[in-house]
Amino acid sequence: MSSPTDTTDGPKLARRAPLTREVVLTAALRLVDDEGLAALTRRRLGQELGRDAMALYRHAPDRAALLDGIVELVLEQLDISSGGQNWQAQFVRTAHDFRRLGLAHPHVVSLIVTRPLATPLGLRPLATLRPLERLLRVLTDAGVPPPLALQVYRLYIGFLYGHMLTELQELVADPEETSDLLRLGLHRLPAREFPLVRGLAAELAGYDGAAELDQGLAVLFAGLTTKLAASAHHL
Numbered sequence: 001m002s003s004p005t006d007t008t009d010g011p012k013l014a015r016r017a018p019l020t021r022e023v024v025l026t027a028a029l030r031l032v033d034d035e036g037l038a039a040l041t042r043r044r045l046g047q048e049l050g051r052d053a054m055a056l057y058r059h060a061p062d063r064a065a066l067l068d069g070i071v072e073l074v075l076e077q078l079d080i081s082s083g084g085q086n087w088q089a090q091f092v093r094t095a096h097d098f099r100r101l102g103l104a105h106p107h108v109v110s111l112i113v114t115r116p117l118a119t120p121l122g123l124r125p126l127a128t129l130r131p132l133e134r135l136l137r138v139l140t141d142a143g144v145p146p147p148l149a150l151q152v153y154r155l156y157i158g159f160l161y162g163h164m165l166t167e168l169q170e171l172v173a174d175p176e177e178t179s180d181l182l183r184l185g186l187h188r189l190p191a192r193e194f195p196l197v198r199g200l201a202a203e204l205a206g207y208d209g210a211a212e213l214d215q216g217l218a219v220l221f222a223g224l225t226t227k228l229a230a231s232a233h234h235l
Contacts (some may be wrong), residue, residue: 072127
């Protein structure tokens with residue numbers, strides 16, 4: 001007989017719990033966060049959920065659906081307020097929120113950037129299009145004509161994606177080393193071929209992602225403000 005504290009029935013009860021798309025995708029995201037994209041298979045996900053892989057079919061018929069689903073799950077957390085906001089202030093907040101999500105789910109960033117390449121805009125999951133619609137609304141509410149708002153969005157999102165991909169590559173080879181050259185593994189680069197990269201060891205080691213993001217946004221906004229002002233002058 002099981003004692004009151006016996007937990008052997010726990011997995012059986014978990015297996016009998018109803019599956020939902022959110023449950024499946026949350027487990028898939030957790031698996032990707034812990035072990036990377038290569039670990040995400042329906043068989044492995046079924047093991048994580050205590051279910052046969054075929055039981056997942058109605059919620060995610062193939063791996064592509066799982067990948068799109070976890071992208072949706074992450075993007076749905078992106079904070080984009082609407083109405084009454086200075087567009088630059090809102091874009092700064094959204095950029096830092098995207099960075100927060102990217103650092104929390106680094107393996108998903110590459111999916112966010114690359115998955116749309118295989119799918120026409122109108123056929124993509126709606127959750128992946130909502131940031132586009134909401135940011136366009138922020139701009140048009142600020143008086144930016146829709147065609148120009150789309151240009152601003154493209155420049156902004158291109159910078160944001162590029163920044164995150166760059167920041168996620170800022171890895172330390174050996175944190176125990178005291179020399180920046182050694183910590184980053186730059187001593188392995190041929191000195192004659194890479195003098196500038198090796199010479200920037202201190203700057204590379206002192207990389208501050210949040211500060212770099214703000215600096216890049218300031219440069220981007222300066223150019224966009226000039227463009228918007230010129231466009232308004234010609235209206």
